[in-house]
Amino acid sequence: MASLRDIQSKINSTKKTKQITKAMQMVSASKLTRAEQNAKAFVPYSEKMQEVVSQIAASGDATHPMLQTRAVKKTGYLVITADRGLAGGYNNNVIREVYRTIQHQHASTDEYTVIAAGRFGRDFFKKNNLPIAKEIIGLPDQPDFADIKQIASEAVEMFLEEEIDELVLFYNHFNSAISQEVTSQKLLPLTDITPESGRSVQSMYEFEPDAEGILKVLLPQYAESLIYGALLDAKASEHAARMTAMRAATDNANERIDGLTLTFNRARQAAITQEISEIVGGAAALQS
């Protein structure tokens, strides 16, 4: 059996670990609140954007390359992961899903390219020699639109210049604080723009200069905003995942401390009992 001092030091180190995991849990909890607020602040913009875009697209006569499906020669995967670990399965789930999709869909590396947002994703793809077209790391915990603007518009540009023929987003969708799921979303071409029924005829717009000219400006902005929305969603998931992972770690530490304390007490009692029996034994030896 381990000595008393060994057990004591194990208890102490577990307690210290627990302090850290607990602190990280609380930090993530507050970041999650902020991330949820950010996501909420984004809703008016995205809703309005969706409304206007769908109305223009529904008016019918305007076309734009971003609305048209073309033969897919090359697929772009935009993968959003975190820069740091300690978030349970957060990063691995996304990466595994992307990797599986790629293995399943493509025979050669000419058929796809990866746009990596987040260090974990980038490192994985680099290590496995998958083609990375663009990368961005060091995104802040509470990203502004300006932080993602460049890579978003570059991704959209790649589509417009026919470097890629479709763009698929992979990220963790935030269901709730305890549940996030990997989501893949086909971003480009924009095929699922349909106005919600009931309010489509409400307003017919005048276009200045014309519908086509507006789509040209609007659609890239719309796609960029969708990417930003996905990023906000992914960030909320990241903080939630980290919070859950750290709570589990804290719980485990507690359990371990309890177990160790029990062992410690047993060992202490055994030592005392042994001491007593030695004394008693010694006294008995003297008397006889």
Added chain:
Amino acid sequence: MSTVTTSIVTPDGPVLEADYEMVSCTAENGELGILPGHIPLVAPLKVSSVRLQIQGRTDYVAVSGGFLEVRPDRITILAQTAESAADIDVDRAEQAKNRAEKRLQDKQANLDQIRAEQALNRAINRLDVASHSR
């Protein structure tokens, strides 16, 4: 005088929501002045200032990457960035302007050139708008 509810919305949240008598802005092909009761209209905006008038006072907002959606009772400006005159950090805008100017002088690759020009435009626009707050 009648007013129209105007809101300016960005991905980072709403910037402004209030009633105004007239909204003027610079669209891709020229100046637009919108009064209450305008027919529904959509127009992309240049990197420019939006002027909102109410009771003899004019509020200025710098916008970039935006467009204007008008309904008879409501004007919405959706922009990638929007800052009202008082919120603009003049020092930062000044720095951004200098940076962009320097990059323009370097004459590097084509794409960077366009980006620098856009950045310069935005910085000048913000400085311009900020000058109205003093």
